[in-house]
Amino acid sequence: MEILKLENVKKYYGSEKNITKAVNDLSLKVEEGEFVAIMGASGSGKTTLLNCISTIDEVTSGHIYVGDKDITELKEKELARFRRENLGFIFQDFNLLNTLTISENISLALIINKENPNEVDKKVKDIANKLGISEILNKYPYEVSGGQKQRCACARALINKPKLILADEPTGALDSKSSRMLLETMEEMNKKLNATILMVTHDSFSASFCARVLFLKDGKIFNEIRRGEKSRKEFFNEILDVLTLLGGDVSNVK
Numbered sequence: 001m002e003i004l005k006l007e008n009v010k011k012y013y014g015s016e017k018n019i020t021k022a023v024n025d026l027s028l029k030v031e032e033g034e035f036v037a038i039m040g041a042s043g044s045g046k047t048t049l050l051n052c053i054s055t056i057d058e059v060t061s062g063h064i065y066v067g068d069k070d071i072t073e074l075k076e077k078e079l080a081r082f083r084r085e086n087l088g089f090i091f092q093d094f095n096l097l098n099t100l101t102i103s104e105n106i107s108l109a110l111i112i113n114k115e116n117p118n119e120v121d122k123k124v125k126d127i128a129n130k131l132g133i134s135e136i137l138n139k140y141p142y143e144v145s146g147g148q149k150q151r152c153a154c155a156r157a158l159i160n161k162p163k164l165i166l167a168d169e170p171t172g173a174l175d176s177k178s179s180r181m182l183l184e185t186m187e188e189m190n191k192k193l194n195a196t197i198l199m200v201t202h203d204s205f206s207a208s209f210c211a212r213v214l215f216l217k218d219g220k221i222f223n224e225i226r227r228g229e230k231s232r233k234e235f236f237n238e239i240l241d242v243l244t245l246l247g248g249d250v251s252n253v254k
Contacts, residue, residue: 002065003163003196004030004053009062011048011219022048024219025062030164035190035197037207039239040216041247046200047168049216053198054087054166055079067163084113088157088165088195090186092172094149096141102148103128103137106155113160127155130193131185146174150182154189165189167199171206183209204243208236215242222246 011023022045030036040046051057053064055071064071066086074082096105103124104111110120128134131151136144141152157165167186171179187209189195199210207213209232215223223242227235 001032002029003032003034003067004028004198005063005065006053007063007065009049009052009064010060011045011052011057012060021219023052023059026220028214028221030196030198032196033190033194034212035187035210036199037210037213038198038200038216039202039204039207039213039243040222042202044216045219046216048219050166050168050198050200053164054089055083084109085160086163088160088162090153090157090165090167090170092169094153096149096152098141101138101140102133102144102152105141105152106137106159108156109160123159124155127159131155131158131188146178147181150178151185154182154185158189158193158195163196165195165197167197169201169203170199171201171203179203179206204236204239207239208232213239213242215246217246 006026006028009023009026010021013020013022024045026045026049038046038049048057052059055074059072062072066082069082069086071079071082100108106127107120107124110123124137125134128137131154133148133151133155136148141149144152170186171182174182183206186197186199190197199206201207210227212224212226214221223246225238225242230238
């Protein structure tokens, strides 16, 4: 089943005489349960693409479907509701609120949607149990470890059972140990909880946890590779090979 489908999406900036084609007639599909990375050099269009999918930015032309809903046709109020009900987000700095407990941070989206408090409590306990953070639900973010904060952020992204989870450079501000912990959690979300994840990253190490990697260049898909039965190390090396072809900087790979 297709969770995400883009048809001839274009996102242009500037005037007719000085136009920037950030996303240039791009089409792609993501199936239910996939873990997909989007890679590319700075200016390749990967963040703009993610912004269009997340409804933060409007496309110039083309269509984006999440499930059977064409999000390019939705009005502003419809988009806010659509985001709350269908999309989960994992941010680079996690965006946890220190004045709320871990439980309250996880349940925030459900509370905004005015769900029954008993149902909210049940859902929070269920997802916390699955991600191994049940014992810290009554603590505050400043009282828990970095790894526990990461799992809280992942629980918050999963709590409303979104069709699609979007992650923009989620390991960008983390050290190598924390990066690995977060990526292993995301891999667990994908494999055990069947979460569909689309991640933008510049980092080959992060991308090697995915099942498929799309490489962007000048707003278009330059190449696509799948992990299949390869080990993560083999897939990592294949990603590096494509980046070399792409002209990407691989000198800072973790």
